[in-house]
Amino acid sequence: MTQAFILGGEGKEGLLLADLQSGTITPAKEPLARELAKAASLRTSGVTITKGVDIAIATSAETLATGSIHEGNN
Structure with a gap:
């Protein structure tokens, strides 16, 4: 199992x-x-490089704080 990821944000x-x-x-x-x-x-x-990643979503801390991503049982 992957234990680490290298990340780079667009424009960063x-x-x-x-x-x-x-x-x-x-x-x-x-x-x-x-x-x-x-x-x-x-x-x-x-160039955008992906290896060993099956999902990656760029978002802002504000988006996460307002509860736009929901997890749990339906």
Whole structure:
């Protein structure tokens, strides 16, 4: 099972590391190496990269706070 994700938001500089095991999101440490550095370079030129992700939704904290996403039993 995946324990971490690398994230980058459109229009935002830098990458984030979301560690699912520890429940943290932190900036990815620079300088990036190997394949991650190549992916980051492609991203700056407008390429969208996904690998091992079956859903990703960009939203604002305000949207989440107003209860627009509902979970639970129906």
